[in-house]
Amino acid sequence: MRVQERADVHGRRSRRTFLTGLTALGAGAVIPGCRTAGQAPEAPRRPYRIDVHHHMVSPAYSAALKTHNITRPIPWTAQGSIEEMNTSGIAISMLSLPSPSVAFGDRPLARKLARDTNEYAAKVISDYPGRYGSFAAVPLSDTEGSLVEIEYALDTLKADGIAVMTSYGGNYLGDAAFSPVLEELNRRKAVVYTHPTPPQCCARIMPYTSPNTIEGPVDTTRAMASLLFLGAAARYPDIRWIFSHGGGVTPFLVSRFQQHEVVAKDSKEKMPNGLMYELQKFYYDTAQGNHPGALDALRKIAPVSQYLYGTDFPFRNGAEVNGGLAAYGFSAVELRAIDRDNALRLFPRLT
Numbered sequence: 091m092r093v094q095e096r097a098d099v100h101g102r103r104s105r106r107t108f109l110t111g112l113t114a115l116g117a118g119a120v121i122p123g124c125r126t127a128g129q130a131p132e133a134p135r136r137p138y139r140i141d142v143h144h145h146m147v148s149p150a151y152s153a154a155l156k157t158h159n160i161t162r163p164i165p166w167t168a169q170g171s172i173e174e175m176n177t178s179g180i181a182i183s184m185l186s187l188p189s190p191s192v193a194f195g196d197r198p199l200a201r202k203l204a205r206d207t208n209e210y211a212a213k214v215i216s217d218y219p220g221r222y223g224s225f226a227a228v229p230l231s232d233t234e235g236s237l238v239e240i241e242y243a244l245d246t247l248k249a250d251g252i253a254v255m256t257s258y259g260g261n262y263l264g265d266a267a268f269s270p271v272l273e274e275l276n277r278r279k280a281v282v283y284t285h286p287t288p289p290q291c292c293a294r295i296m297p298y299t300s301p302n303t304i305e306g307p308v309d310t311t312r313a314m315a316s317l318l319f320l321g322a323a324a325r326y327p328d329i330r331w332i333f334s335h336g337g338g339v340t341p342f343l344v345s346r347f348q349q350h351e352v353v354a355k356d357s358k359e360k361m362p363n364g365l366m367y368e369l370q371k372f373y374y375d376t377a378q379g380n381h382p383g384a385l386d387a388l389r390k391i392a393p394v395s396q397y398l399y400g401t402d403f404p405f406r407n408g409a410e411v412n413g414g415l416a417a418y419g420f421s422a423v424e425l426r427a428i429d430r431d432n433a434l435r436l437f438p439r440l441t
Contacts, residue, residue: 137181140433140440141408142283143334143377143400144183146171148210151187154203158194166404168214172221178401178408181430182440185211186225186253188405189287189302193231193258200229204239212247223437225253225283228271231261236271244278250437251281251330256313260290264316264323276326281436283332286310310338314372319350321360323368330436331372332398336379341387344369366391373436375400376428380414394420397428398436 147155147166155164175183187207192200204227211224226243228236243249252275254263261267263284275282286309288301296304310333317323317331333340340347351357351365361368369391377400379388388397399415401408415425434441 137176137179139178139180139182139399139408139429140437141175141180141183141401141403142332142398142433143285143375144171144185144403145188145405146185146211146214147187148207150206150210151203154194154199160190160194164188164404168218171403172218174403174407175221178412180399180401180408182221182223183403184223184225184250184283184437185214186283186285187227189255189285189306191253191255191285191287192227192229193255193287195259197229197232197235200232201235201239203227204229204235205242208239208243208247208249211249223250223440225249225251225281227253230254230268230271231258233267233270237274240271240274240278240280244280250439251283251332253283253285255287256284256309257287257289262316263313264318264320266320269322272322272326272329276328279328279330281330281332283334284310284313285334286313286338307335307338310334311340311343314338314340315347318347318365318368319354319360323371324361324363327371333372333374334400335375335377335402336384336388337372337374337391340369341384341391344387344391370396372396373398373432376411376415377402378406380411380418382418385414385418394424394427395432398433399429 145164145166146168147164152164171183175181192203192207194200194203208224208226211222211226215222215224224247226239226247226249228239228243230236240252243252256263263272286302286306288305289309289312292305292308293301295301314333314337323331347365347369351361354360357365370393372392373396374388374392375398379385399411401411415428420428
């Protein structure tokens with residue numbers, strides 16, 4: 091609810107609007123477009139949300155998808171993106187590639203596409219001041235190529251973070267093969283956004299449905315398990331990890347993770363601060379994880395301070411997320427945190 095409403099034709103404000111305004115002032119900020127439970131949704135006065143799960147494609151990337159017959163062309167344009175953002179009350183979107191990012195099994199192509207798409211994102215940011223940030227693509231299976239691209243993307247292009255897939259050729263993010271890259275990201279205290287990809291083991295296990303229906307969120311959980319159980323989460327504590335879709339199926343499997351913590355002989359070595367400590371440090375976006383079952387489970391493993399607004403555009407839109415979050419029963423302060431304030435802690439330049 092907005093702190094200030096225009097006086098009605100009789101010059102009066104409703105008691106509800108006035109009291110709600112006092113509550114928002116106590117929280118220390120205006121929350122355009124928020125509503126309390128039971129109220130009809132209203133259009134935001136101005137965009138204010140920060141979307142951390144917003145895909146884009148460059149022309150070169152679209153051509154690579156077509157050449158490799160990986161997926162149908164993705165009809166992304168900056169104009170269409172801005173229109174959706176304005177409709178859904180989104181002020182800023184963090185651009186990232188969809189699956190499979192640049193992992194086409196071709197090292198020179200991966201380097202070339204990473205550079206092209208990162209520069210393309212930088213141009214979009216320049217063309218639409220104040221509306222975009224970016225998570226830069228890196229060819230993670232190529233250590234040297236990744237380190238070069240991290241330096242260029244963060245230091246020259248001023249990207250806001252790095253985007254990685256959950257697995258590469260059967261190797262997950264906690265694998266020792268990725269240690270040199272994680273060491274550099276940890277040194278930089280980087281934000282690392284992760285996105286699921288159909289895993290090598292199971293991409294065709296159920297041909298009558300998209301692998302993303304089940305295997306996408308499961309691969310997010312495999313990636314999280316690798317970081318936890320191989321010790322990378324604790325070894326690189328300054329990386330700020332963001333996991334898509336509310337952490338995949340991790341919230342539903344937390345008791346199994348806890349059982350592993352109990353029975354594994356090296357748990358104290360790999361997770362010296364404990365499983366829940368690490369899970370509560372991670373960040374989780376709301377794309378396709380904004381319904382009661384997902385949110386109920388997520389609240390058992392992490393506080394609201396770790397939730398980030400995400401839409402999965404252009405595959406989904408903000409209306410779905412806005413409706414799901416509003417209907418759940420979060421307080422106005424919690425909604426403001428999810429919509430915007432939690433992201434501002436990660437990206438203070440956006441203030």
